[in-house]
Amino acid sequence: MTATFDFTTADSYVLNCSTLLTELPVMERAQAAKDAGFDRVEFWWPFDGNPTPSPAEVDEFIDSLESAGVELAGLNFWAGNMAGGDRGMVSVPGAEADFAANVDIVVEIGRRTGCKAFNALYGLRIEGQDAADQDATAVANLALAARAVAEIGGTVLVEPVSGAEAYPLKRFADAAEVVARVRADGAENVAVLADFFHMSVNGDDVAAVIEAEAANFGHIQIADAEGRGAPGTGQLPLQEWIDRAFELGYDGPIALEYKQEQATAFDWLSRAAQTA
Template structure:
């Protein structure tokens, strides 16, 4: 099994720049991050420090989110956020620059919440335009943009695999974009009531990435009642060959004890 540690939700007792080395010390050779800076375009020395932390740790950065706004305050992405398209597009350039240095090829673009007073269609049109720009940018380095349904964010419009797949199909139909893929977070899909086995059966070979956490609680596998091992096996049997992202909230001193058990 090829796991990648989401070092934005795990190892949070450590400063961000110490987490890649901690993941390596725990036995992993791959990490992924949400956007690790508070703004879309950080200073060059901040970017250099992040890149060095990953390189010095000897781990692969397998995934990186585009800037998603103020996540602790409830923001969930700029892709569909009217009025912030210049900010998103400037961030794309920074993301690609980091990826070129670290060999990263998967990039999660959180869609963004619905905005009061703005027509949903206008937001969706902007989202497709922004996703097309991001997809073309990462295509130059062989990358894919990931589109993720989320739970726990009432204003976020993509809650099922079908929601995200409809956007992906629109990108294909209107822009000829082929490198935007579904991020199948089994936790989010399950708690939103999606039919996860059906999603796997129909789309596993086309998943851009898988992430896992158990439910209820979004904690380590084995703390809830989701059949994560079976779902992973079914996805792999269906053609998925990528990493499994560990994106859960640790409840134990050793957040990876379940793997060794």
């Protein structure tokens, strides 16, 4: 199998509207993504840390996608107060009811938009809390989420993350172990989100992981390192890694989850097209 991915056009990618276009209000970002040439977008949970936004708020979000004419290709579950340092709630004992209520809304959004990929950030280790109890809570919450999104053909994604010392899933193998535990609990529609930036920064041999696991990736996100900027701003061989992932059986999207100001965020695509 040979890669068919076009690295030079915006419509080849999914644009993460929670790391990019952040100068704009959330509800204006889908249109800005479309204006920049992107047909598919993804969002972190777009409701300011509220697990249960009102029906009107959900309608407004979906309307922003529909009026822009973009596909929602990925959505995070509620992850707590991200701006305040939270990195997910699935492993937080005591948050189960809020998470379950959030799952219901995520399923509704998925049903109405056709979104199939749902990222569940694991959560930070809590001082004084037994890690095994947190892990058991996470497995139960992830299994619940997986069973719920299965109704709409969805997949729950589990992601290794950098930049938060208390986040326990730092490398691909850490996330894959959680996925295996959830599958053992009877939920098959769960997979690792392979974020090449986080994996690289955390010390994974990304090329080796691709060789062993590419066909099992549930989703790929990219940013360059160091700096988490656009492709070409760092040293990562992103095109080589993506080509190889496709060659080895990955057939999902490539999402842009880098951080850069709107004015220059997509200049690299023009340069890539000129040198292709």
